[in-house]
Amino acid sequence: MSLRHGLLGLLAEGPASGYDLTRRFAELLGQVWPARHPQIYAELGRLAEAGLIEVDSHGPRQRKAYRITGAGLAEVRRWLTDDEVDHTLRMEPLLRSVFFWLMEPADLAAHLERERQYYSGTAAAMRTYAGAKDRGEFGTSEQTRSLRIAAEAGIRLFEALAEWASWAERYAAEHLTEHHSETGHHSEHPPALPEGRPGSGSA
Amino acid sequence: MSLRHGLLGLLAEGPASGYDLTRRFAELLGQVWPARHPQIYAELGRLAEAGLIEVDSHGPRQRKAYRITGAGLAEVRRWLTDDEVDHTLRMEPLLRSVFFWLMEPADLAAHLERERQYYSGTAAAMRTYAGAKDRGEFGTSEQTRSLRIAAEAGIRLFEALAEWASWAERYAAEHLTEHHSETGHHSEHPPALPEGRPGSGSA
DNA sequence: CAACAACATGTACAGATTGACATGTCTAGT
DNA sequence: ACTAGACATGTCAATCTGTACATGTTGTTG
Numbered sequence: 001m002s003l004r005h006g007l008l009g010l011l012a013e014g015p016a017s018g019y020d021l022t023r024r025f026a027e028l029l030g031q032v033w034p035a036r037h038p039q040i041y042a043e044l045g046r047l048a049e050a051g052l053i054e055v056d057s058h059g060p061r062q063r064k065a066y067r068i069t070g071a072g073l074a075e076v077r078r079w080l081t082d083d084e085v086d087h088t089l090r091m092e093p094l095l096r097s098v099f100f101w102l103m104e105p106a107d108l109a110a111h112l113e114r115e116r117q118y119y120s121g122t123a124a125a126m127r128t129y130a131g132a133k134d135r136g137e138f139g140t141s142e143q144t145r146s147l148r149i150a151a152e153a154g155i156r157l158f159e160a161l162a163e164w165a166s167w168a169e170r171y172a173a174e175h176l177t178e179h180h181s182e183t184g185h186h187s188e189h190p191p192a193l194p195e196g197r198p199g200s201g202s203a
Numbered sequence: 204m205s206l207r208h209g210l211l212g213l214l215a216e217g218p219a220s221g222y223d224l225t226r227r228f229a230e231l232l233g234q235v236w237p238a239r240h241p242q243i244y245a246e247l248g249r250l251a252e253a254g255l256i257e258v259d260s261h262g263p264r265q266r267k268a269y270r271i272t273g274a275g276l277a278e279v280r281r282w283l284t285d286d287e288v289d290h291t292l293r294m295e296p297l298l299r300s301v302f303f304w305l306m307e308p309a310d311l312a313a314h315l316e317r318e319r320q321y322y323s324g325t326a327a328a329m330r331t332y333a334g335a336k337d338r339g340e341f342g343t344s345e346q347t348r349s350l351r352i353a354a355e356a357g358i359r360l361f362e363a364l365a366e367w368a369s370w371a372e373r374y375a376a377e378h379l380t381e382h383h384s385e386t387g388h389h390s391e392h393p394p395a396l397p398e399g400r401p402g403s404g405s406a
Numbered sequence: 407c408a409a410c411a412a413c414a415t416g417t418a419c420a421g422a423t424t425g426a427c428a429t430g431t432c433t434a435g436t
Numbered sequence: 437a438c439t440a441g442a443c444a445t446g447t448c449a450a451t452c453t454g455t456a457c458a459t460g461t462t463g464t465t466g
Binding site for chain 4: 017018019022037038041042059060061062063064
């Protein structure tokens, strides 16, 4: 339930309304943690009930801004330093990649090329943004620095995916060009990936 | 709702029971699409009702294996080629990074170091696995080739994250060492990241 | 043969998330 | 004065997801 902490984190920057937070989530956090307005309004209600935030002001058009409380600020900080990081990833494009062998070679090539373009375009947009930050266009506050770190992750992630798509195009052209039969009953399924939990084993 | 298609994709390799599929999801797809057994059994029921899969055999301890039908195979393929890719990412570690400015420098440094180790450990495990595949230890079927592509994505992704964590440690040491005040009301919140939808704009 | 681990399937419930619907306000342009 | 668009908040139903609970079977080991 990281929406709770995402909202608290944003409110730590200053008071904001549900509407503000919805747009901020869509623009800033949409790539890493999607959230729609019904969920945000509901969570704000719970947060207020728990005393982690409180109503800061009422504006025009029944605008209701919230402000983080001391307890709320303590809670985000507790989350950041004490709560274990959840490394669960949910990424449809990679799920699809496991089933590439079911696709016609031409369809797969087209798919990978579209993916490559999407990822490199996204990476480029983030690089542009990070460049503006580095030139100091958004000031030098701690929040801005922090956002710069997040942007760097996005750049590296999407660049890596773009290069992967490019690599996969070449790999598929070399290794997956044969036409396939109707069902894949020809062999036992191959062994699984290793579980990859480095913290709790060999390290 | 990609669980549906993930199950169909696995069943395209050959018949399997809910138990098999649960373990296969945990081992193979857990990193990119988590799913627990209650969800898998429920979805298998729906899939069978829709005629996309059917009972293949009954084994010992009320084991019930399913087999994909022609309609099911057509449906996975339709998904792979026609359905738009959902690029939504959900990644708690990156959500946290937006709020690094709220952490004490020492805690942040420790956090980033743990993250770096986690990512590089995971990447290393995947690299080992991919190496075994490349030496032909798992055969040369199309499924194996496909899984090799997925593994490559994992390697590149986790390597990129490990390098990011390392970069962030250095960046934070240079730019985020000042101690922060109790609340961050000192400035307006910085502007958001660009939306980064390359397909529908400049591209 | 008792006990345990692994196999195997399922239900029930709580919480997270989304899409559709509903409502009302303020500003700018015509 | 009207109207369109952005502002602003919310409800509701449906679906997805995860945790805990419940049940019974088979093979292995002492």
